[in-house]
Amino acid sequence: MTTIEFETSLSDEEAAVRDTAHRFAEEVLRPVGRALDKMPDPEAVVAPDSPLWDVFARYRKLGVRDLDDTQSALEPSDRARVQSLVSEEMGWGDAGLAISLGVSQFPRTLARLSGNPELIERFGGDEVIGCWPITEPDHGSDQLIYAGRMHEMPGRPNCVARRDGGDYVIEGQKSAWVSNGTIATAAALFCAVQDSDGRISGPAAFLVPLEEPGVRRGAPLDKIGQRALNQGEIFFDQVRIPASYLVLPPELGPWSADSVLANANAGMGATFVGVARAALEMAVEYAKERVQGGTAIIGHQSVRARLFRMYRLTQAARALSRHTLVHNSATMPADIALAIASKVTATETAFEVASMALQIFGGNGLTRAYPVEKLLRDARASMIEDGCNEVLGIMAAGRL
Numbered sequence: 153m154t155t156i157e158f159e160t161s162l163s164d165e166e167a168a169v170r171d172t173a174h175r176f177a178e179e180v181l182r183p184v185g186r187a188l189d190k191m192p193d194p195e196a197v198v199a200p201d202s203p204l205w206d207v208f209a210r211y212r213k214l215g216v217r218d219l220d221d222t223q224s225a226l227e228p229s230d231r232a233r234v235q236s237l238v239s240e241e242m243g244w245g246d247a248g249l250a251i252s253l254g255v256s257q258f259p260r261t262l263a264r265l266s267g268n269p270e271l272i273e274r275f276g277g278d279e280v281i282g283c284w285p286i287t288e289p290d291h292g293s294d295q296l297i298y299a300g301r302m303h304e305m306p307g308r309p310n311c312v313a314r315r316d317g318g319d320y321v322i323e324g325q326k327s328a329w330v331s332n333g334t335i336a337t338a339a340a341l342f343c344a345v346q347d348s349d350g351r352i353s354g355p356a357a358f359l360v361p362l363e364e365p366g367v368r369r370g371a372p373l374d375k376i377g378q379r380a381l382n383q384g385e386i387f388f389d390q391v392r393i394p395a396s397y398l399v400l401p402p403e404l405g406p407w408s409a410d411s412v413l414a415n416a417n418a419g420m421g422a423t424f425v426g427v428a429r430a431a432l433e434m435a436v437e438y439a440k441e442r443v444q445g446g447t448a449i450i451g452h453q454s455v456r457a458r459l460f461r462m463y464r465l466t467q468a469a470r471a472l473s474r475h476t477l478v479h480n481s482a483t484m485p486a487d488i489a490l491a492i493a494s495k496v497t498a499t500e501t502a503f504e505v506a507s508m509a510l511q512i513f514g515g516n517g518l519t520r521a522y523p524v525e526k527l528l529r530d531a532r533a534s535m536i537e538d539g540c541n542e543v544l545g546i547m548a549a550g551r552l
């Protein structure tokens with residue numbers, strides 16, 4: 153598969169990182185992502201003999217996962233450019249695996265940001281697979297709308313932490329949508345804190361080892377898109393952790409909810425630019441091969457018009473995504489409306505471009521023998537992932 157050269161101004165170092173990430177995406181993420189997508193049983197995706205584990209092992213050796221680390225030697229804006237390149241390649245390879253690998257780093261990142269050697273030792277290790285449980289069975293979009301003011305959220309939280317001497321005790325459950333939920337060894341848990349009078353505050357963020365007594369998992373979720381991304385419920389039955397595992401206290405709730413969402417949405421933007429680019433490339437290649445009316449279909453005007461629209465939308469989404477990452481690397485607090493604009497634009501672009509690619513493939517596009525229908529399913533999930541796009545839009549408009 154030839155890559156359409158989108159880039160005009162990469163430094164030698166940036167081009168080298170991009171090429172490394174692209175090789176990993178092409179040789180590992182794409183073939184494994186397709187194989188996992190075709191498995192009818194989501195339990196098989198995480199079985200001991202699944203190729204998923206090799207993806208994690210090879211990712212650890214790749215040398216790109218600490219790029220968003222504050223201790224990186226790069227200037228923030230250079231780091232943001234590199235993050236944009238790497239995330240796009242990961243999404244180009246396989247969106248579900250890209251998300252799984254990205255979120256697997258979250259406890260590690262929070263541990264490092266805390267500067268606490270005990271947390272770095274416990275959660276910063278190579279083997280940690282992380283997750284970000286925030287949504288709950290009764291509170292999906294509510295977790296966004298009431299971010300930082302959980303005391304105003306209608307209904308009781310499904311998961312709370314209570315202080316008990318030198319510990320916190322966690323009780324309740326998070327939703328079936330937690331990415332890496334059934335395989336994670338550690339959580340960056342965002343949940344409400346309840347005081348002794350029953351008052352709710354937060355969210356607070358805790359680092360929680362998930363191999364402790366009292367932690368239980370649901371079954372891996374069976375869904376139509378991003379099937380390589382393991383998801384499932386996590387139940388906490390009086391799980392006791394030291395108070396030092398609290399990394400973002402409830403008083404910081406509004407700030408931490410915004411910062412994390414801004415980061416996550418900006419990362420989603422770059423990842424789903426990669427999905428759009430993958431669909432565009434597949435469509436161009438197919439249009440050059442498929443002959444109808446005695447000519448390759450790329451010779452037909454309507455096919456050309458469609459390809460140009462796909463190219464234009466993908467380039468526009470990429471420009472916004474990269475601008476967002478670079479802008480937010482130098483902005484504190486991060487511009488959340490901009491991050492949301494990037495996520496919504498890139499995911500809707502990925503969906504539209506994948507849909508147009510499917511049309512160019514004709515009947516073949518509908519079959520599982522060709523790869524575009526998977527991109528369409530993966531992109532569809534992204535419009536709900538990290539917040540439904542319409543709810544994110546309502547939030548962003550409130551910040552203008």
Ligand SMILES: Cc1cc2nc3c(=O)[nH]c(=O)nc-3n(C[C@H](O)[C@H](O)[C@H](O)COP(=O)(O)OP(=O)(O)OC[C@H]3O[C@@H](n4cnc5c(N)ncnc54)[C@H](O)[C@@H]3O)c2cc1C
Binds near residue numbers: 285327329538
């Ligand atoms: C692929 C994927 C990965 C995910 N990963 C994670 C993860 O790692 N961790 C995690 O905790 N969660 C994760 N999620 C969950 C995701 O954040 C939620 O699915 C999302 O926030 C929506 O919540 P919900 O599914 O409960 O839908 P609901 O909140 O029930 O929304 C249903 C519908 O109502 C609309 N709606 C709801 N409230 C409002 C409102 N106030 N105003 C207007 N419209 C409204 C929504 O737009 C939507 O159309 C993931 C989801 C997906 C699909």
